[in-house]
Amino acid sequence: MLRIQAIQDPDAPVLRPYRQMRKMTDTHGQGLFVAEGHKVVTRLVESPLKIHSVLLDATWMERLKAPLEARHERIDAFVTSKETIQALTGFGCFQAIKAVASIPTPSTLEQLCKQGSHPRFLVAMDGLTSADNVGAVVRSAVGFGADGLIVGPTCCPPYLRRSVHTSMGTLFNLPVHHASVLADTLHELSATGFRNIAAHPHADAQLVEQVSLKEDICIVMGSEGEGLSASVLQACESSVMIPMAKGTDSLNVASAASVFFYEVMRQRRGNEAGCNPWQSP
Template identity: 30%
Template sequence: MPYIEVDNLDDPRLDAYARLTEAQLRNRLEPEKGIFIAESIKVIERALAGGMQPVSVLMTPEWLESAASTVDAIEKAAPEEGGIPIFVAPENELKKLTGFALTRGILCAMRRPVLPSVEELLDRVDEERQRKAQACGIPDDGRRRVAVLEGIVDHTNVGAIFRSAAALGVDAVLVTPTCCDPLYRRAVRVSMGTVFQVPWTRIGESVRDWPAAGLARLEALGYKTAALALSDDSIALGDEGLAACEKLALIFGTEGDGLSRKTIEGCNYTVRIPMMHGVDSLNVAAASAVTFWELCR
């Protein structure tokens, strides 16, 4: 498909990139029309591999050659016959976009996926683990590890947690109603596209759905729940009983305040990471990486 040259970002066809807020992109009233923005070749390619549907592309002339194979893959994944618009704008114009210097020359607007229910998602996790075990000729050991993000509002932390989850073998991520959107532009960028590799969904749509109702859903699915929190009755991360749990949901709290009291009281375990030199806690992204390394091996 021929490229569409635009002189500046005032073109209304570029609203998704230049003017719409993240809330408008998400389109809560009509979720099927919601979109998100993927930045850089690697992130876009991971999004395509994860089945995301492209809507349009915005790039600079300097990247036409190096991004040619990625653009070709985007056009092949386009749901409409005849491809999608590929806009080309001067680099000095794209630099007006916040964070464009980190995008490496190409942006892609993509359709937001329809999220499955928690039950559907964890059923898929079971099927995938069983399939992989069968392919390897070994029995499925039944071990499942999911991460639950309660009220984490920093998009950088959410992106970093997804990247650790992908790298260290977490089966799925569940985000509570008060957690920020994993498809927010910065979260996607920081995750390096791993948000499209790790299965995830929301556990509830409103604050009434968490923690009591959400913890009950996990229990019904056979999961033990572990709250990562500082508490007098907490157990150490290396506890053998914790590691022996077949299905375990690891719950991480918001920056600063951590998990709510109701969440901690409703969990089967309260878990702490042993510290030295008087340090009381780690940043939630760092804490998640340590926890995944210990319990997801």
């Protein structure tokens, strides 16, 4: 049920998540996240995630009214001007459209291992502290066909506002498992037949195109500064690296993730003449 209403009181409790947008961890601690922008909010409306409210101007309300009315939960639609939205949130906004939704229940490791079909492709993150980098890794993971995401305990949560925004809402289609001890989770994955592959540039690493990625695998991405922790690295069966030009030792984790994940897709779809890895088989 959609309830369209004007904002009578900017201090109303129901608007608190929008007022707290600068304090991302406060909203996350309440089990909520904020989606921003037309593409992200549209993907949210198309997803099964529970939406509590939308904050938007009259133009966006007209465009989203029908799909919002088609949903089953009660949704409050607060319609106001772009200027009021900016004053309420404390942010300038290119598109006057935002939404508040519930963070979905994380997947168990068993559920994650059953996503998709063989060969399965999981991504794990160890120590990524930048919300933007987490969102960018998620966007690449979904774009190149990952079946699920494992988040280590020292990682930025993927449902922080900036992560959701940078992922462009692709996060809504990616099952997420939160590992209390990432190295232990990787050992459990190995026991089920997955091969854990560390994205780690060091002397013993193979070039990514030299490693077969056609079995059940988990690509493990490390932090922006320190890379993978020792315990996580030890839990991986092999290490791979991207060949770099002389004088350059590595890429930003988000850029590196795109290269690794593309190689997974390329190998699994074939690289024969006339085969386009970007097209569905």
